[in-house]
Amino acid sequence: MHNGFEGLAKGQVQEVGWHDVAGWLGHGGSMLVTKRTLPKGYLESIVENICTYSIHALLAVGGFEAYKGVLQLVEAHRHYEELHRHVLGFDTALNATMEKCDHIKQSASGTKRRVFIMETMGGYCGYLATVTSIAVGADAAYIFEDPFNIHDLKANVEHMMEKMKMDMQRGLVLRNEKCHDHYTTEFLYNLYSSESKAVFDCRTNVLGHLQQHHIPTPSDRNYGTKLGVKAMLWVLEKLHEVYRKRRVFANAPHSACVISLKKAVAFSPITELKKDTDLEHCMQREQWWLSLRPMLKMLAHYCISMTA
Known part of the structure; x- marks a missing residue:
């Protein structure tokens, strides 16, 4: 069909x-x-x-x-x-997001201190943004499943400034497209740009359909x-x-x-899966990969403790 x-x-x-x-x-x-x-x-x-x-x-x-x-x-x-x-x-x-992030980071080599804010697809599901952030060494990843507020954003900006004052030349922030109704990609750009105090400048990139139609x-x-x-x-x-x-x-x-x-190919009746599905936000009610989020902060040099 x-x-x-x-x-x-x-x-x-x-x-x-x-x-x-x-x-x-x-x-x-x-x-x-x-x-x-x-x-x-x-x-x-x-x-x-x-x-x-x-x-x-x-x-x-x-x-x-x-x-x-x-x-x-x-x-x-x-x-x-x-x-x-x-x-x-x-x-x-889809596997194109990591490639795009790598290209952008590579293109910024040798330039002045710069932070890239990238918007990924995925609807309300932040799996793609989270896993990509870990793979490419992003400094932050904003997703719907891990709520954040203005205080969290301020802490992220201050953390970025401290790293930029040392030896970092570029930073990378990922934002899942529906992570927040008000903290849009444009908002993040304005916030990071305004609070950077000329320590770094910002660029944005909305990947959109560039994530699709790649060779498998x-x-x-x-x-x-x-x-x-x-x-x-x-x-x-x-x-x-x-x-x-x-x-x-x-x-x-x-x-x-x-x-x-899963561990092997499994067939699950679709009616049984309905109770585990958030139909409004088009995703599972419980996300196993959220346990990876502390790893992202650890790799971004935040002071956190990893627990089993």
Whole structure:
């Protein structure tokens, strides 16, 4: 289906063979084209096309909108018998942020003392900003999950000034795009610039879609291939269980799952994940990676203690 759930509703369905997908593995972005449109407003058309094209299972590949879209289809089961299908989805990761930060830091070599304030994508989820900050040695990373106030910002600026007075030539601050309604990237730029007292100057950079459409790394290619194969084997196995007289009737919780790679590949019923999901902010309610935040401050030379 081209253009996601909207494409399914509009009949933008194409059968593909091996030759049609040749070379896709080495391209960034989506060759089928993606849209954030959710199925809720197209249910009648989606049901009609599921019948028209004899679709017995759906594999939804994407981010949080894919999860919400599949959840809407599952919740519509009781109204549409045709939606009693096997559905499965998984998320992919982007790896361009670190490269951009490295390029900016390298380009600043030899210049006067300068602080770069960079805005990353990620919605309300600060995973990308946090992990990138640790990898590139950023001085601070502002995220939604770790609330901060003006006193925290002031302390960060003072800490940056002390480091710049010594031997540092450049600093790097990351801000996740929805970390705060009022402390915007422009606000941070004005604050750092105003309080620097001419010790350093500031520059801003909004990465936006520069984080997307990069050539997939070997790790991402292997990860995507492994999940793709496992997903299709799972779909075929479940279809064998419920396919009778050329019909599929799958309404058990395990008929709509999210595939993930933990210690091993796991299939979790999407309805069971709902209680652990913050649908308003499009992320998990509990983030395991928040335990990495103290490491960021330690590497930025803050005086903190690391506890197990």
